[in-house]
Amino acid sequence: MDSDVKLLKKYLKNKNRISHSVSTAEYMRSFATFYSIDKNNAYFCGLYHDIGKELSGDEILAYVDTFNNRGIFSIDYLDFKKKYPSLLHGVASAEILISEIGLSDKDIITAICSHTLGARGLSRLSKYTFMMDFCEPLRRHEDSVKVFKILTSDKNFDRAYLMTYHYQLKELLDNYKEICLETVEGYNEAKMISCP
Ligand SMILES: [Fe+2]
Numbered sequence: 001m002d003s004d005v006k007l008l009k010k011y012l013k014n015k016n017r018i019s020h021s022v023s024t025a026e027y028m029r030s031f032a033t034f035y036s037i038d039k040n041n042a043y044f045c046g047l048y049h050d051i052g053k054e055l056s057g058d059e060i061l062a063y064v065d066t067f068n069n070r071g072i073f074s075i076d077y078l079d080f081k082k083k084y085p086s087l088l089h090g091v092a093s094a095e096i097l098i099s100e101i102g103l104s105d106k107d108i109i110t111a112i113c114s115h116t117l118g119a120r121g122l123s124r125l126s127k128y129t130f131m132m133d134f135c136e137p138l139r140r141h142e143d144s145v146k147v148f149k150i151l152t153s154d155k156n157f158d159r160a161y162l163m164t165y166h167y168q169l170k171e172l173l174d175n176y177k178e179i180c181l182e183t184v185e186g187y188n189e190a191k192m193i194s195c196p
């Protein structure tokens with residue numbers, strides 16, 4: 001486990017971000033079995049989802065180019081995301097893990113790539129990473145607390161997934177920010193699964 005954190009600390013220097021990563025990993029592992037998700041994969045996604053978060057915009061775009069050239073899958077709405085490179089820090093994180101430790105599990109790669117924006121058609125591991133990143137208790141925001149309760153006390157996976165989109169979209173609208181269509185597509189799909 002120490003070697004896991006050592007790799008994380010090679011790329012992350014901010015103590016709060018490291019704590020967030022470890023907290024996300026531990027909570028993902030804690031509830032993984034209940035949700036029929038492999039607990040080791042859950043821990044891995046939680047620990048490393050933000051490993052590329054402290055790269056500069058240009059560095060992120062360089063990692064994204066390398067990832068794209070691998071042909072694992074195409075990144076939707078890439079031109080939009082390139083306008084805001086931080087939206088691609090999940091893809092950069094996946095590329096770091098591929099180059100550093102040979103990560104090849106496509107489900108894990110997708111979960112790490114999609115943790116920032118969500119998307120439609122995600123696997124259970126990807127959905128779990130998306131919402132646990134938003135709601136792990138160190139976040140402390142009132143919306144995060146609500147989602148954490150739905151996920152861990154009410155044990156309502158689909159509802160927590162929908163509400164993660166709801167609060168993220170609300171925040172973007174409240175701040176007059178652009179919204180990536182991938183997030184809207186994820187929201188619409190979650191809404192159809194969990195009504196209202
Ligand atoms: Fe992130």
Ligand SMILES: [Fe+2]
Nearest residue numbers: 020049050133
């Ligand atoms: Fe995160």
